[in-house]
Amino acid sequence: xxxxxxxxxxxxxxxxxxxxxxxxxxxxxxxxxxxxxxxxxxxxxxxxxxxxxxxxxxxxxxxxxxxxxxxxxxxxxxxxxxxxxxxxxxxxxxxxxxxxxxxxxxxxxxxxxxxxxxxxxxxxxxxxxxxxxxxxxxxxxxxxxxxxxxxxxxxxxxxxxxxxxxxxxxxxxxxxxxxxxxxxxxxxxxxxxxxxxxxxxxxxxxxxxxxxxxxxxxxxxxx
Amino acid sequence: xxxxxxxxxxxxxxxxxxxxxxxxxxxxxxxxxxxxxxxxxxxxxxxxxxxxxxxxxxxxxxxxxxxxxxxxxxxxxxxxxxxxxxxxxxxxxxxxxxxxxxxxxxxxxxxxxxxxxxxxxxxxxxxxxxxxxxxxxxxxxxxxxxxxxxxxxxxxxxxxxxxxxxxxxxxxxxxxxxxxxxxxxxxxxxxxxxxxxxxxxxxxxxxxxxxxxxxxxxxxxxxxxxxxxxxxxxxxxxxxxxxxxxxxxxxxxxxxxxxxxxxxxxxxxxxxxxxxxxxxxxxxxxxxxxxxxxxxxxxxxxxxxxxxxxxxxxxxxxxxxxxxxxxxxxxxxxxxxxxxxxxxxxxxxxxxxxxxxxxxxxxxxxxxxxxxxxxxxxxxxxxxxxxxxxxxxxxxxxxxxxxxxxxxxxxxxxxxxxxxxxxxxxxxxxxxxxxxxxxxxxxxxxxxxxxxxxxxxxxxxxxxxxxxxxxxxxxxxx
Numbered sequence: 220x221x222x223x224x225x226x227x228x229x230x231x232x233x234x235x236x237x238x239x240x241x242x243x244x245x246x247x248x249x250x251x252x253x254x255x256x257x258x259x260x261x262x263x264x265x266x267x268x269x270x271x272x273x274x275x276x277x278x279x280x281x282x283x284x285x286x287x288x289x290x291x292x293x294x295x296x297x298x299x300x301x302x303x304x305x306x307x308x309x310x311x312x313x314x315x316x317x318x319x320x321x322x323x324x325x326x327x328x329x330x331x332x333x334x335x336x337x338x339x340x341x342x343x344x345x346x347x348x349x350x351x352x353x354x355x356x357x358x359x360x361x362x363x364x365x366x367x368x369x370x371x372x373x374x375x376x377x378x379x380x381x382x383x384x385x386x387x388x389x390x391x392x393x394x395x396x397x398x399x400x401x402x403x404x405x406x407x408x409x410x411x412x413x414x415x416x417x418x419x420x421x422x423x424x425x426x427x428x429x430x431x432x433x434x435x436x437x438x439x440x441x442x
Numbered sequence: 443x444x445x446x447x448x449x450x451x452x453x454x455x456x457x458x459x460x461x462x463x464x465x466x467x468x469x470x471x472x473x474x475x476x477x478x479x480x481x482x483x484x485x486x487x488x489x490x491x492x493x494x495x496x497x498x499x500x501x502x503x504x505x506x507x508x509x510x511x512x513x514x515x516x517x518x519x520x521x522x523x524x525x526x527x528x529x530x531x532x533x534x535x536x537x538x539x540x541x542x543x544x545x546x547x548x549x550x551x552x553x554x555x556x557x558x559x560x561x562x563x564x565x566x567x568x569x570x571x572x573x574x575x576x577x578x579x580x581x582x583x584x585x586x587x588x589x590x591x592x593x594x595x596x597x598x599x600x601x602x603x604x605x606x607x608x609x610x611x612x613x614x615x616x617x618x619x620x621x622x623x624x625x626x627x628x629x630x631x632x633x634x635x636x637x638x639x640x641x642x643x644x645x646x647x648x649x650x651x652x653x654x655x656x657x658x659x660x661x662x663x664x665x666x667x668x669x670x671x672x673x674x675x676x677x678x679x680x681x682x683x684x685x686x687x688x689x690x691x692x693x694x695x696x697x698x699x700x701x702x703x704x705x706x707x708x709x710x711x712x713x714x715x716x717x718x719x720x721x722x723x724x725x726x727x728x729x730x731x732x733x734x735x736x737x738x739x740x741x742x743x744x745x746x747x748x749x750x751x752x753x754x755x756x757x758x759x760x761x762x763x764x765x766x767x768x769x770x771x772x773x774x775x776x777x778x779x780x781x782x783x784x785x786x787x788x789x790x791x792x793x794x795x796x797x798x799x800x801x802x803x804x805x806x807x808x809x810x811x812x813x814x815x816x817x818x819x820x821x822x823x824x825x826x827x828x829x830x831x832x833x834x835x836x837x838x839x840x841x842x843x844x845x846x847x848x849x850x851x852x853x854x855x856x857x858x859x860x861x862x863x864x865x866x867x868x869x870x871x872x873x874x875x876x877x878x879x880x881x882x883x884x885x886x887x888x889x890x891x892x893x894x895x896x897x898x899x900x901x902x903x904x905x906x907x908x909x910x911x912x913x914x915x916x917x918x919x920x
Contacts, residue, residue, distance in 0.1 A: 224527065224532070225514075227528070228526055228682070229507050231740040231743075231744075232507035232743055233507045234744075235743050237504070238500070238503065238749070240504045240505065241496075241504075243498070243501075244490045244493045244494055245490075246490050246494055247490070335724055336638060336725075340634065340637070340638040356708075357707035357708040365723060366720070366724070369724045370725045371671050374664050374667045374671065392693050392696075393693060396690070400656075406655075406656065408719050408723060408726055409670070409714065409716070410713075411711060411712065411714070412711070412712040413710065414707075414711075415710055417663055417711075418662050419663050420595065421578040421595055421596070422597070422605055422625055422626060423466070423599075423600075423601070424466075424469075424470050424473070427622070427623040430663040431633065431634070432667065433664075
């Protein structure tokens with residue numbers, strides 16, 4: 220039955236009068252495309268601040284870890300959920316947690332989906348992830364969902380801490396998309412752009428952060 | 443939701459008495475417009491960007507069947523289950539059956555205009571499946587049983603007092619407050635529990651990319667991400683015109699959509715799904731169903747002119763631009779789509795007979811057209827619908843005009859193309875018209891022309907026509 224509905228709709232569309240495909244005007248390049256590295260970092264940082272994201276810039280991973288400790292104290296973190304992506308795995312957060320009395324969970328610690336859901340919804344005070352991309356155009360973070368980048372870690376906890384290596388900073392979205400969708404048939408199940416904390420203005424136009432997703436996003440820019 | 447698109451005048455009159463809405467409409471649209479202008483200003487060449495947006499949507503429509511096939515092929519290869527449905531009933535039935543098969547007790551929903559159109563919630567609830575709209579505005583509108591006031595802020599006009607009382611009743615708000623932020627957090631907590639245990643999530647689709655077989659959602663709150671991450675079953679519903687050629691095109695359209703919608707460079711979350719979760723992933727849907735809904739669009743597509751309405755990307759900028767919407771708000775339009783966007787879409791989706799007042803409720807000022815990021819010419823579509831209606835085109839479910847009116851215009855067209863008859867007519871009409879003149883102004887008329895004077899007047903006509911006077915002067919001067 221299904222094939223017939225499909226074919227019926229497509230046949231109707233194909234039988235319709237043909238319209239010409241218009242030519243597209245050329246577009247000038249984005250400002251960020253002509254920026255050098257330091258300018259890009261400045262642009263990314265300035266836009267992040269506009270989105271009310273707290274940003275820390277550190278030299279290397281060791282410093283990132285130290286900064287994370289300070290953040291954990293400031294935010295009173297006792298239990299966090301982290302991704303196991305290539306940035307986070309370099310940090311050895313399990314050892315870090317032990318040293319500072321913070322319980323560090325990962326999505327793989329749970330026997331099934333429901334217990335993982337319970338933990339990420341009810342227990343994790345923060346979700347800590349790396350980032351696959353940072354886009355200067357709008358201070359956006361790009362995350363490729365895969366076995367080491369679970370979806371709920373960056374959306375369920377009230378605080379999202381993203382550790383972003385500076386060499387992942389690109390001027391515009393196109394560069395990220397080319398990498399993610401460059402190879403046919405090897406697309407991630409989901410790719411997500413995150414720009415600042417979750418927000419809404421749905422009651423009388425009053426804007427506030429933290430509607431369903433994180434109320435606060437902290438970026439630690441490394442390098 | 444009862445469709446009331448045939449009662450625009452009545453509903454508009456009622457809304458004009460709503461002081462709170464009026465106050466809101468005075469304050470908010472200018473702010474939204476300013477934000478939008480600032481957002482567009484951040485593009486290197488905004489007019490070119492709009493022209494490009496129009497070209498992308500025009501191309502998507504010109505190549506629609508081919509792009510849908512390409513999209514379907516890629517989406518299936520990515521592991522999506524693509525389901526085609528002719529109309530609202532088929533789409534709703536499919537989703538209902540799926541939910542029943544899986545033993546689903548409740549679903550969370552991301553805001554989806556097409557499921558407003560198909561009235562999916564009503565069917566699910568009738569079958570005993572709870573539906574939780576999770577976009578804050580949509581949640582409030584759903585609980586109040588109201589249509590969207592604005593496409594992006596469906597309940598943005600609802601006074602805080604009303605939201606407070608609603609939340610006390612429906613979600614057990616413990617500490618009554620008039621602070622919109624505290625009310626928002628109460629809704630957050632309530633819906634969080636729904637997200638936590640949900641087994642099936644339903645979303646709309648902002649764009650479907652043919653090149654990769656990817657569907658894209660644009661949002662600020664995170665409710666769509668929860669709906670696509672937490673439950674093991676995801677159903678995304680899209681009307682068939684949402685498809686666009688490439689990922690690069692999608693990025694351009696997203697840049698335009700976010701800026702025109704809320705003035706943001708980018709909405710907080712842009713999530714792009716190319717299939718269900720992979721085996722080793724811990725969350726995300728095990729099954730991803732994509733329901734493609736026609737619901738009259740393939741018929742609209744047959745008409746090259748009307749087809750332009752399908753370019754719409756639902757950004758909502760035309761509402762804020764429209765001098766009519768800015769007076770009456772969204773309820774007067776009587777359905778899911780309000781403002782100029784609704785006025786171009788509803789007559790095609792529901793038929794001209796059910797939308798008589800809708801496409802006539804326009805000054806044809808063209809503000810909507812001048813803001814539209816995809817180049818829809820709303821005023822010319824309104825005129826097109828009016829013409830179709832008057833000509834009694836059955837394809838558009840037109841009403842046709844009363845016999846007397848048709849006869850009058852037949853005579854009019856004969857007279858207007860017959861000089862002697864016209865000249866005689868304009869001479870004869872003068873004394874009749876001027877009969878009601880006072881101080882040189884005509885303010886009313888009896889009979890079928892009376893309505894014209896409800897909001898207008900006209901100077902009394904001169905005794906002689908210009909031609910007669912000219913002749914007279916020439917004669918006098920010899």
